[in-house]
Amino acid sequence: MSETTITTKLYAQGGDTAFPKIVLPEIPGLAKIEVYESNGGYGALKKAIGMQPDAVTDEVKKSGLRGRGGAAFPTGLKWTFMPKQTEKPKYLxxxxxxSEPGSFKDRQILEFNPHQLIEGIVIASYAMGIRTAYVYIRGEYYKWMKILQGALDEAYARGYAGENILGSNFSVNIYIHRGAGAYICGEESGLMESIEGKRGYPRVKPPFPAQNGLWGNPTTINNVETIANVPAILWNGADWFSKIGAQKHPGTLLFGVSGHVNSPGVFELPSGTLLTDIIYKYAGGVIGEKKIKMVIPGGSSMPPLRGDQLEGVRMDAESLKNVGSAVGTGGVIVMDEDTDLVKVLLRVTKFYWHESCGQCTPCREGTGWMRKILERMNDGNGKVEDLDLLIRVANNIEGNTICALGDATAWPVKFTIQRFRKELEEEILRQARTAA
Ligand SMILES: Cc1cc2nc3c(=O)[nH]c(=O)nc-3n(C[C@H](O)[C@H](O)[C@H](O)COP(=O)(O)O)c2cc1C
Structure with a gap:
């Protein structure tokens, strides 16, 4: 690839919009390596390899990039936790x-921009002195696994992965590891157990993965979207990135919008975009122009917002925290005024009950109890007092488990009841009358 082929089209394409498309640029055929290269792809890797590894980490730290896997943890800071002087192998x-219901954004990167992910993996590995990286992909993503493997083969063939990358003395091998359909294996320590060939039981932390990760060795775990941002940061600089979107949670975010909207889909928008703009401007508004009853802003485990609470809400970590929710994975689930909230809670709870690994008693038993209570309500045999019982069970799960799946199951139940008590009481009484 010659210098002249490098353009700024990739990594920060604005297109006909005022803001950049960092991880999903609108360039046809970008999944092919020739197209990626001809738009400047792997230019950031070239730049990174000419820098000191610590300077690469510093740039990511300065950019303010935060994890896109749910917790919005600062990425550069996470990378600094990896020990520099160690005899042990390090892993990414x-x-x-x-697997979070309502979240379907990473697969867009895998399908339409896999090379930017691969480039990000190689840059991150270089920065942290890692020679082995895994991509843990959910089992159901067979199609996306094939696309990624195809892109990896291309990257290896052109010397962007494997031994002596771009003629340097840096080498990293990248392996795809397929899951077998368990949500718990998305939790970082369950994921590592699964890569090690064991049952996906989350580990007690501390020790954290940077000390005791894969096979007891230092490991960094990052989300697909997080890492796909890295080449753009290296290419355009930390200052450029830090000025996009919300100051404390900069960059673009992929918002996957589903539910009762006219145009569901994944939209790459600056963080801090108004939730109402996402729903009405980008996702085409609510089907049949109905009112909104509830929105879950960040995937099914995040606290829901009331329809009359959406005005002025911005989609970034701080803003959502201020209104009692969280940005999670940016999976926006919109429910119209006719939505039966008992059915929603039952559906969500059934998922977490099914996916609970069973290791911690509060989660294993509590998810089952909540499911039974909600089934009873849904069958028309519920009582208004059951709402308090559900909150009690949820409170006994929250914070009392090894991993955050416990909170993921407690929050939707607890916050939906707190925020929609009147509607739920009416629903229980209506269903009881119907059943009588
Ligand atoms: C039950 C559970 C499931 C999770 N699933 C995912 C997932 O599918 N993808 C993901 O990136 N993070 C998932 N996470 C968060 C990860 O544990 C971890 O924080 C994340 O991968 C770190 O990447 P980031 O710092 O780039 O966001 C899950 C967490 C929990 C508790």
Missing amino acids: AINADE
Whole structure:
């Protein structure tokens, strides 16, 4: 690839919009390596390899990039936790498990821009002195696994992965590891157990993965979207990135919008975009112009917002925290005024009950109890007092489990009841009358 082929089209394409498309640029055929290269692809890797590894980490740290896997943890800071002087092998694990209901954004990167992910993996490995990286992909993503493997083969053939990358003395091998359909294997320590060939039981932390990760060795786990941002940061600089979107949670975010909207889909928008703009401007508004009853802003485990609470809400970590929710994975689930909230809670709870690994008693038993209570309600045999019982069970799960699946199951139940008590009471009484 000659210098002249490098354009700024990739990594920061604005297109006909005022803001950049960093991880999903609108360039046809970008999944092919020739197209990626001819738009400047792998130019950031070239730049990174000419820098000191610590300077690469510093750039990511300065950019303010935060993890896109749910917790919005600062990425550069996470990378600094990896020990520099160690005899042990170090690992990078990319989380492509994407099993949270309402979350379907990482697969867009895998399908339409896999080379930017691969480029990000190689840059991250270089920065942290890692020679082995895994992409842990959910079992159901067979199609996306094939696309990624095809892209990896291309990257190896052109010397962007494997031994002596771009003629340097840096080498990293990248392996795809397929999951077998378990949500818990998206939790970072469950993921590592699964890569090690064991049952996906989350580990007690500390020790954290940077000390005791894969096979007891230092490991960094990052989400697909997080790592796909890295080449753009290296190419355009930390200052450029830090000025996009919300100051404390900069960059673009992929918002996967589903539910009762006219045009569901994944939209790459600056962080801090108004939730109402996402729903009405980008996702085409609510089907049949109905009112909104509830929106879950960040995937099914995040606290829901009331339809009359959406005005002025911005989609970034701080803003959502201020209104009692969280940005999670940016999976926006919109429910119209006719939505039966008992059915929603039952559906969501059934998922977490099914996916609970069973290791911690509060989660194993509590998810089952909540499911039974909600089934009873849904059958028309519920009582208004059951709402308090559900909150009690949820409170006994929250914070009392090894991993955050416990919170993921407690929050939707607890916050939906707190925020929609009147509607739920009416629904229980209506269903009881119907059943009588
Ligand atoms: C039950 C559970 C499931 C999770 N699933 C995913 C997932 O599918 N993808 C993901 O990136 N993070 C998932 N996470 C978060 C990861 O544990 C981890 O924080 C994340 O991969 C770190 O990447 P980031 O710092 O780039 O966001 C999950 C967490 C929990 C508790």
